[in-house]
Amino acid sequence: MQKAQEYVRRIQSNKHMSRFFSKKYKNLVPYTPGEQPAEKKYIKLNTNESPFPPSNKAVEFACRSAYELQLYPDPECRKLTDKLSGILGVSRDEILVTNGSDEILNFAFMAFCDKNHPAAFADITYGFYKVFAEINNIPYFEIPLNEEFKLTFNDYCGINKNIFIANPNAPTGLMISKDEIEKIIKSNPDNIVVVDEAYVDFGAESCIPLIHKYDNLLVTQTFSKSRSMAGARLGFGVGCKEIIKDLNTIKYSTNPYNINRMTMAAGIGALEDEEYTRGNCAEIIKNRIYTENKLKEIGFFTLDSSTNFIFAKHPKISGEHIYIKLKEKGILVRHFEQRRIREYNRITIGTSEQMKSLISALKEILEEV
Template sequence: MSKFWSDFVQELKPYVPGEQPKDGEYIKLNTNESPFDPSPLAIDAIRQESEENLRLYPDPESDKLREMVGRYYEIPADYVFPGNGSDEVLAHLFYSLFKHQGKKILFPDITYSFYRVYAKLYDINFEAVPLNDQFEIDINDYIRVSADEVCGIIFPNPNAPTGIAVSLEAIEQLLQAQPNIVVAIDEAYVDFGAESAVCLLEKYDNLIVLQTLSKSRSLAGLRVGFALAQPHLLQALVRVKNSFNSYPIDRLAQVGAIAAFEDDAYFEQTRQEIISSREYVSQELSNLGFVVLPSKTNFVFVSHPRVDAAILSAQLRERLVLVRYFDQDRISQYLRITIGTRKQCEILIKTLSEILTSTNIDAE
């Protein structure tokens, strides 16, 4: 703390990312990165761009990337707003669409913690809506609110860190019930088994969908994300972006992202391998006595009825396996475990079995 800080900085509680170890010893199953390398086409495109054009500023509108995303999702290019990862896009969304005097936004009580951080950063009133007893989002909780009091609703689909998805039918019910509230669906993990709301964009002018290339396309190191919505919504984000940084995505990120979308065969292969490994991990953890929530993501959210989650996390770390532990209400006995390679998953199961044996807990 310093006497030179702005007053509000002292009140901020910044987002805390998962541990990024400085050495390569660990099996890293704590930050939901892909276990696979990016598409070879993406790597080649990045290499070529780095040799030819880094002296030049990038396209400030990312037109070629927007056109590529539009073709991929069969929507107009002006329905696409790209940014430096979906977190930056979220920041612009919160500031441009969610800050209305006398109104609040809604998001789940157990969800991506950046929502709460951005709400506090931008002085946006919010209400955290409790998940039900099965850790599911109940759409009725959002359908029955009034647009006189609420200006925005946002939640991930599938939700994080629970991994549980909301059906496309439920999302459309919400959109039909709340035409005067912006509904933002954060689809960071949608490619691992959930239904995307992109197909609803042209029908509902209050819908905005967010996606990222960090998970299913193995490009976390590039930081590329985007919002998809009708142009009248996206123009608000554009105005905020161009008041902050008119060159948001660098040249390497733009060409790498375009190539990743072009290599659909590689995308399908790697995401299917992750889905297959997720089912393997879920079954093996169940065999060890864990409660495993139904996941449509590249991670599983689990608890053991007789072993403290913090202890499990610490003992895994001692054995060089990193998972994510959240010391917060309702989920303090759960671990979020990223799906790695099949070999990494097998090591995880073997290590957990050894820990349970050493603590005299028999697998069920």
């Protein structure tokens, strides 16, 4: 049970630390990643991975690079960054690639937040923001989403805090418009606004063009979702040169060779195959619409997803029960214990076949009640 897991982790993190562990972490509760079962018996709809394999070019380039593993990777990631800059329409020194987007997010907390520069983010959002704040000893404010789980942009205007917004948001799947985000950026000119666009390719508008207008904006993205590269660990941040320079200072003070050769090569391969990525995104969106409709037909309430997952609850069965029963039937989804969302499950969009299996399993569960 995930509940039990979470409990165990909390206990562990507090009780079994060594006598040497710094007291500054006394309140730290590490992030709990979604289950990654060693066996392959599950239909995995719990960690928002792509159901499609990586681009052939990504695989080909990665393999070729493996023959030169004896040499350090380029710490500046020049080839990959150049390729990315062409696609994004920004210059090389406005990008920093990292070991997943978790790394660039942590760098942002490290670089721009401190006791005098607290962080602010939604109460229901990517659970890691809180952990990044905790581990870096940064005070933080959780701003409640409204009753419909929507982010009210006005709550973020002129608040004089560094702001972290996932757009589209997770685990809700809801997005806000670029115009609204621009108002937030504009009204907090002395603070950094980080827009975490991990899921942007499935339906929201990117804020990257705004980096040339505002020096307080950092946009982060990842190759994990739309580019089928969760296993390669590749993310990046886009912002004005000065911000990227600061983040590079953090990188060169923690892990200059943060991206290995194979991931770098796979990233270049994926970027040479943007058509494949676009095709996969279109397929995911099609399957999402199918799944939303089917879920509604059998009584589920779903939030309006702009992502590769759906956040859904049923009026008659608890979120935890659905999670457990689906797991028994070989389907993993993600359930969270947080009070406001514990009736929901976050369901990753897979292939149309996987989605049909999901709907069948849910029908059976409903019949059993």
